[in-house]
Amino acid sequence: MSPTKIPPLTYKVVAECSVSKARAGLMTLRHSEVNTPVFMPVGTQGTLKGILPDQLIELNCQILLGNTYHLGLRPGIETLKKAGGLHKFMGWPRAILTDSGGFQMVSLLQLADIDENGVNFRSPFDNSQCMLTPEHSIQIQNAIGADIMMQLDDVVKTTTTGPRVEEAMERTIRWVDRCIEAHARDDDQSLFPIVQGGLDVPLRERCVSALMERQVRGFAVGGLSGGESKHDFWRMVDVCTDHLPKEKPRYLMGVGFAADLVVCVALGIDMFDCVFPTRTARFGCALVDSGQLNLKQPKYKTDMEPIDKDCECTTCKRYTRSYLHHIATNESVSCSLLSIHNVAYQLRLMRSMREAIQRDEFPQFVRDFMARHFKSEPIPAWIRESLLAVRIELPADPVQDKTEQEEQSRPEKKQEKEAS
Amino acid sequence: MKFVIESISKNSGRLGHLRIREGGPDLKTPLLLQTTKGGSIPWLAGDVFEHQVSQEPQVLELTLSNMGHMADALQQWNNQGRGVSDYVGFPGNPNLLLLRDPCETTPSGSNDRDIQPLFTRRGRESLTAETYIEMVAKIQPDIFQGLSDADTNAESSKKRAQKSVDRTEKFMQYIYEQSGKVRGTLLAPIVGGYNTFARTQSIKHAREQPAESYGGYVLEGFHNNGLSATSLDTSKLLPIVEHCVKQLEEDKPRIIPGAYTPLTVLELIRLGIDVFDTSYAYCATHNFKALTFTFVKNEKEDKPFLDITDDTIKEEFTPLLRDCSCLTCQKHTRAYLHHLYKTNELLGPILLMIHNLHHYMAFFERIREAVANDTLPALTELVKTQNGKSSSDFSIVQNTKVISKATMSKGFVAAAV
Numbered sequence: 001m002s003p004t005k006i007p008p009l010t011y012k013v014v015a016e017c018s019v020s021k022a023r024a025g026l027m028t029l030r031h032s033e034v035n036t037p038v039f040m041p042v043g044t045q046g047t048l049k050g051i052l053p054d055q056l057i058e059l060n061c062q063i064l065l066g067n068t069y070h071l072g073l074r075p076g077i078e079t080l081k082k083a084g085g086l087h088k089f090m091g092w093p094r095a096i097l098t099d100s101g102g103f104q105m106v107s108l109l110q111l112a113d114i115d116e117n118g119v120n121f122r123s124p125f126d127n128s129q130c131m132l133t134p135e136h137s138i139q140i141q142n143a144i145g146a147d148i149m150m151q152l153d154d155v156v157k158t159t160t161t162g163p164r165v166e167e168a169m170e171r172t173i174r175w176v177d178r179c180i181e182a183h184a185r186d187d188d189q190s191l192f193p194i195v196q197g198g199l200d201v202p203l204r205e206r207c208v209s210a211l212m213e214r215q216v217r218g219f220a221v222g223g224l225s226g227g228e229s230k231h232d233f234w235r236m237v238d239v240c241t242d243h244l245p246k247e248k249p250r251y252l253m254g255v256g257f258a259a260d261l262v263v264c265v266a267l268g269i270d271m272f273d274c275v276f277p278t279r280t281a282r283f284g285c286a287l288v289d290s291g292q293l294n295l296k297q298p299k300y301k302t303d304m305e306p307i308d309k310d311c312e313c314t315t316c317k318r319y320t321r322s323y324l325h326h327i328a329t330n331e332s333v334s335c336s337l338l339s340i341h342n343v344a345y346q347l348r349l350m351r352s353m354r355e356a357i358q359r360d361e362f363p364q365f366v367r368d369f370m371a372r373h374f375k376s377e378p379i380p381a382w383i384r385e386s387l388l389a390v391r392i393e394l395p396a397d398p399v400q401d402k403t404e405q406e407e408q409s410r411p412e413k414k415q416e417k418e419a420s
Numbered sequence: 421m422k423f424v425i426e427s428i429s430k431n432s433g434r435l436g437h438l439r440i441r442e443g444g445p446d447l448k449t450p451l452l453l454q455t456t457k458g459g460s461i462p463w464l465a466g467d468v469f470e471h472q473v474s475q476e477p478q479v480l481e482l483t484l485s486n487m488g489h490m491a492d493a494l495q496q497w498n499n500q501g502r503g504v505s506d507y508v509g510f511p512g513n514p515n516l517l518l519l520r521d522p523c524e525t526t527p528s529g530s531n532d533r534d535i536q537p538l539f540t541r542r543g544r545e546s547l548t549a550e551t552y553i554e555m556v557a558k559i560q561p562d563i564f565q566g567l568s569d570a571d572t573n574a575e576s577s578k579k580r581a582q583k584s585v586d587r588t589e590k591f592m593q594y595i596y597e598q599s600g601k602v603r604g605t606l607l608a609p610i611v612g613g614y615n616t617f618a619r620t621q622s623i624k625h626a627r628e629q630p631a632e633s634y635g636g637y638v639l640e641g642f643h644n645n646g647l648s649a650t651s652l653d654t655s656k657l658l659p660i661v662e663h664c665v666k667q668l669e670e671d672k673p674r675i676i677p678g679a680y681t682p683l684t685v686l687e688l689i690r691l692g693i694d695v696f697d698t699s700y701a702y703c704a705t706h707n708f709k710a711l712t713f714t715f716v717k718n719e720k721e722d723k724p725f726l727d728i729t730d731d732t733i734k735e736e737f738t739p740l741l742r743d744c745s746c747l748t749c750q751k752h753t754r755a756y757l758h759h760l761y762k763t764n765e766l767l768g769p770i771l772l773m774i775h776n777l778h779h780y781m782a783f784f785e786r787i788r789e790a791v792a793n794d795t796l797p798a799l800t801e802l803v804k805t806q807n808g809k810s811s812s813d814f815s816i817v818q819n820t821k822v823i824s825k826a827t828m829s830k831g832f833v834a835a836a837v
Contacts, residue, residue, distance in 0.1 A: 046759060050766035052468065053751070075734070075759045082735055083755065091751045302493050304500070314467040318509045322493045323459070330541055331458040331486075335766055336465050 008147065009190040009217040011036075011249045017362040020390035021241055021268030024357040027249055029147040030188055031087060032094035034062045036249060036270040037353055039256065039346040040097060041278065045070045046090040049278045050336035051343065053092045059313070059344050060351075063095040063147070065273045068140055069104035077143045085145030097273070098146040099253075100137045106155050114154055116171065134175040135182040142185050148251075150220060151179040153194040158226035165198035172196045173210045180214060192251060194222040199232040201239050208243040218249040221269070225254040234263060234386035241268035258287070258349060262369050263383055265353050266362070266390050277346050281338035284328030287345040289372040293321070295338075300325040313344035363392045370394055421563065421605040421635045423449075423673045432796035433689040435788070438673055440514035440562050440605075445477035449673065449694040450791060452784045453481035453516060455523055455702055459490070459508030461777075462523070462702050463769045466509035472747040473777050480505060480515040481677070481697045483522075485540050488555060495558035504559055517561035517604075518638070519547075519568070522677040522699040523706070525646035528571055531587065536567055549594035557602050563635070565607045567591040570640035572613030573648065574656050581613035584641055585622045592625065596633055605635035607675060610668075613641050614660050623667045636673040639664060639693070647703055649678035651815035658687055665692045679703045681814035682713055682724075682783060686800040689787060696784075700816075701776040705769050707819040708761050710740040711779045714806055715786045715799060721808035726754070728761050728772065729821050746778035747771075762823055 008030050015024040025036040041048050041056070044067045048056060056064070066086055075089070083089035086096055105112045105119045112121045118133030134152040141149040152175055154168040176193040183191050193211040197203030211219060221240045224233055237252060244250050249270045255261065256274020264272070277287060284296040286307040293300070293307065303321040315324075315337045327334040356365035366387060370379055378397040387394060422439040436449040454461055459482060461469045482504065490507075497507050505513045519538065520526045530537035530544060536552070538545045547555075552567045569587040572580055588611050599606045608626035612618030626634065642657055643649040661676075668674060675695040676688060685696055704711050708729045714722035726733070726740055739749035740757065748757075748771040760768030790799040806812045 045763040045765055046756075047763075047765045047767040050770060052472075052747075052767070052770065054472075054747070055468070070763075074762050075755070079735055079755065079759075083737055083753075089753075089756060089759075091756065302496050304497060314465065318466050320497075320507070322497070323490075323507055323509070326490045326493065327458045327460065331460055332766060332769070333457070333460045333463055333465060336463075336468075336770065340465065 007190075007217065008186075008188050009249075011218065011247065013246065015358040015360070017266075017357050018360055019363045020266040020366075020387075020392050022265050022353070022357050022362050022390075023246075023268065023270070024354045025249065025270055027270075029063070029095045029190075031096070031147055032062045034095055035351075035354055037261075037265045037350055038063060038271050039261065039350045040065045040271065040273040041343050041346070042067075042273055042275045043090075043092075044275070045074065046086060048339070048343070049282070050332070050339050053090070055314075055340060056092075056343070057094070059340070059347055061094070061343065061347060063097060064092060066096055066098045066144065066146060067104060068098045068101035068137065068144065069108070071098075071144055072101060072140050077140055080145075081143050085143070087145060095148070096144075096146040097148040097251075097271075098141050098144050098150065100150040100152040101132060101140065102137065102152045103155055105132055116174075118152070134178040138179050138182040138191070139184070142183070142189065145185075146189060148190050148192060148218070151176045151191060151193050153196055153222055155223070156198065158198065158223055158228040160198060165200060166203055169196045169198070169203050169207050173207065176211065176214060180216075190217040192216060192218045192220045194220045194253070195240050195244075196223045197236075198223060199228055199236060201235070204236055204239050205243060208240055212243075212245060216248075218251065219244050220251040220253055222253045224252070230380065230382040231385075234267065234382055234389075237264055237267050237269065238386065238389055244268075256346065258289070258346075259370070259373055259383060261346075261349060262353065262366055263386050266366060266387055266392060277342035278339045281342050282329075282335050284324075284334065284338065286324070286338055287342045289369070290375055291373070295321060295325045295328045297325075307341055308345075311341065311344060311348070313341050315341040315344075366392050367394055423636065423671065425671065427792070428670075428692075429791075429794045429796075431690060432791045432794045434692055434694060435791045436673070436694060438694075440479065440516075444514055447477070447479065447514075448788055450689050450784065450787055451479065451695045452781060453675075453677075453695060453697040454478045455481050455697045455699045456483070456486075456508070457521075457523070458486050459504070461773075462705070463766075463773045464777075468770070468774070469777075472774050474781060478510065478513050480508065480510060480513055481518060481522075482508075482515055482559075482561060483518045483520060484555065484559075485519065485521045485538055487517075487559070488538060488540055488545065489542070491555045491558040494560070498558070498560045504561060514562045516563040516565075516607075516675075517556065517559060518565050518677055520570070520645055520677075522645045522649070522679060522697055523702045525648060526571070526644050528644060531569055531571055531583070533587065533590070536569060536587075536591065549591045549598075552591075553595060553598045553602060556604070560602075561604045563605045563607060564602070565638045566595045566609045566634070568609035568611050568638075568640055570609070570611050571644075572611065572641040573643050574614050574653060576613040578615055578618075581615040581618040581641075584611045584613065585618045585625075588622065589625045596629055599633065606633065607636045607638040608634040610637050610639045610664055611641040614656055616660065616663050619660060619664050620667065623664060627667075627669065631669070634672075636675060636695075637668055639674060639676045642676075643678055645678060645699075647679065647707075647816050647818060649680055650700065650703060652680070652684065654684055654687060657684070658691065661688060661693070662691050679816070682715075683800070683803055683812075683814055686787070686796065686803060689791065690796055690800070698777060698780055701773070701780040703816050705773045705776050707816055708768075708772070709816060710757070710772060711776045712741045713783075713803060713812070713814065715783050715803055717802060718807055722806040724806070724812050724814045725816075728754075728757050728768070729819060730758075733758050740775055741779070744775065744779065746775045748775040748778075764823060
């Protein structure tokens with residue numbers, strides 16, 4: 001199909017921020033070119049909630065995420081094989097990334113139990129004892145045929161402490177070798193290892209250096225965005241990007257709130273995914289720079305403005321907040337309309353960051369964004385600290401009520417947990 | 421509103437032109453209205469409809485039962501001179517306001533002398549002629565129906581049929597008096613169930629009004645909307661419709677809302693009905709059926725539907741309907757639609773509605789051709805037999821299948837081993 005001499009993933013840095021660790025890159029995959037930093041919308045079951053592939057292309061979405069666990073259940077591997085892979089099955093011509101399925105196993109199946117062999121679980125089908133091994137995960141992902149696939153990792157809760165964290169990290173390294181060994185389509189698909197190590201800096205460093213010894217084309221940072229403090233979160237990202245090689249893409253799993261995206265791009269991350277934009281759409285919420293509008297609120301009943309005057313999406317061009325207020329959560333079309341806007345918002349935010357990096361105006365972009373995002377509210381300390389770590393200084397908060405300023409972080413902008 | 425009849429034929433019905441707005445599009449009848457939910461084409465974003473289904477001007481069939489809660493906002497919007505079509509995302513398209521949603525079964529009962537129940541998502545609301553006219557004045561549709569009691573069907577007693585006529589007459593006395601205060605064109609409701617005497621009375625009341633007091637007729641009370649319209653006994657329906665049509669003024673359009681089957685639609689057109697809606701396509705989509713009935717002569721026998729819930733299509737990597745030019749058939753397969761059904765994904769009804777609307781609208785193109793050529797009986801025969809021998813069943817049965825929870829089938833792991 002494709003000339004085997006060209007690797008299935010090439011990545012090149014096209015511009016670097018002269019202040020922070022942010023970089024803009026071009027990743028070339030079998031099915032699409034991908035401009036990084038990139039946000040990958042989550043199409044769990046072979047579709048992005050209520051959006052046509054043509055609409056995603058119109059939004060210039062270049063890569064989607066699919067969930068191996070869900071696709072393995074339905075339509076099932078046999079059907080996907082017969083269809084010629086997920087791209088053909090769902091009618092999506094551009095790039096796809098799949099996870100390993102391990103995360104869902106552990107989070108959705110209470111019976112799951114991990115040992116050196118793999119993830120043990122009791123099949124709800126006939127109650128027999130089954131196991132998802134690193135080899136299985138890779139074979140399933142080979143059948144799905146995504147451009148980028150993830151190793152099976154040993155997932156522990158981010159808040160876990162003690163020797164279990166180290167064990168999981170060491171096992172993840174052992175498992176990546178089994179995954180690489182099992183990978184049968186290295187000419188078409190690229191396997192990313194996952195950096196684990198909990199919230200422990202030395203463990204993360206050890207994991208990164210061990211994984212760097214393997215022949216891989218990119219790296220994922222896992223085990224974050226699971227309820228840990230933001231203070232720990234940014235430090236782990238920072239430590240990983242400090243040590244990961246510059247010439248390969250870095251993917252931070254499960255992160256997608258706007259402020260987190262901006263901070264982590266500054267820390268040198270290239271790829272993100274999150275169910276939040278499409279999930280919040282189902283509850284009638286629209287993303288804007290200042291956070292999100294809950295369109296069900298009575299104040300939007302007679303608001304005849306679009307969600308965002310400057311947004312170019314088809315929802316903002318055609319519908320008012322007032323109309324969306326009346327149909328949100330009532331008519332199913334509202335879910336499509338808000339998903340389109342929210343995905344458009346995420347992609348536009350990423351594009352603005354790429355452009356700012358290319359003009360070498362990224363630090364100013366960050367300052368402007370944080371001003372719009374937090375308006376008169378104080379900027380959380382973790383954001384100040386993390387940006388300062390990459391030499392981006394934010395202006396002081398406008399002087400106001402002192403007690404308010406002393407609060408470490410403002411009430412989070414509706415933090416929703418990831419668990420697709 | 422202007423309605424001009426181009427031709428009338430004994431066997432093929434009427435061909436006409438409807439202009440709803442001054443300077444608006446010239447619409448050919450038999451006409452298909454776009455049924456809506458809260459003002460949107462069901463499941464489809466405005467640009468998806470325009471890019472993937474049709475760029476021709478459409479008449480939006482709005483219903484008070486799912487738009488009543490927008491009345492206050494619309495009043496404010498309309499003060500800026502924008503119009504309800506613009507508000508729901510279809511600027512420039514004409515619109516028509518009905519009371520009841522033809523897509524969903526209208527509950528029976530709760531009729532009172534001065535009050536007409538309105539069934540909304542928020543429950544039952546009560547309309548009087550006064551509150552109804554106030555809401556119409558806020559929404560400002562191009563066309564609106566008169567307030568009616570249409571709670572009848574083939575099983576209704578003579579007494580119920582008579583009551584629906586009497587109550588409607590009472591509502592309409594007020595509506596005719598007040599209709600000058602409202603901008604849009606009024607449709608006179610014709611009710612009375614399957615009772616010829618009651619129907620005649622209902623028509624008589626409308627025809628007693630000055631001819632310019634209303635612009636067309638809406639024929640109601642043959643069914644309770646939703647799937648009930650897809651399984652009517654035509655041996656009862658057609659005589660009563662014929663009885664009505666004979667007494668109506670020729671030069672006013674006749675509108676019949678509801679999910680009548682393609683075959684019944686053809687019969688109704690022959691009798692002289694002019695305007696229908698897409699609720700049949702909605703009902704099919706809602707129950708996971710792709711419309712596949714043919715209206716073109718060919719060698720192979722066709723079936724009215726493809727059942728998306730059917731497990732036998734799980735690995736059929738072919739279009740819903742061969743030779744169909746819609747987006748769904750061009751880019752997606754039966755297997756994928758089945759998967760979207762099994763996973764309860766929103767893209768399923770979206771892709772299905774694109775196909776069903778495309779197919780049903782093409783059917784109406786074919787109908788207008790047949791009426792113009794006076795070949796409606798041949799088309800009717802073709803639709804009835806589907807290029808086979810027996811007659812086909814077009815009624816839609818509610819999908820009661822329960823999707824079993826995804827199970828960790830052995831295939832999940834076995835496939836890999």
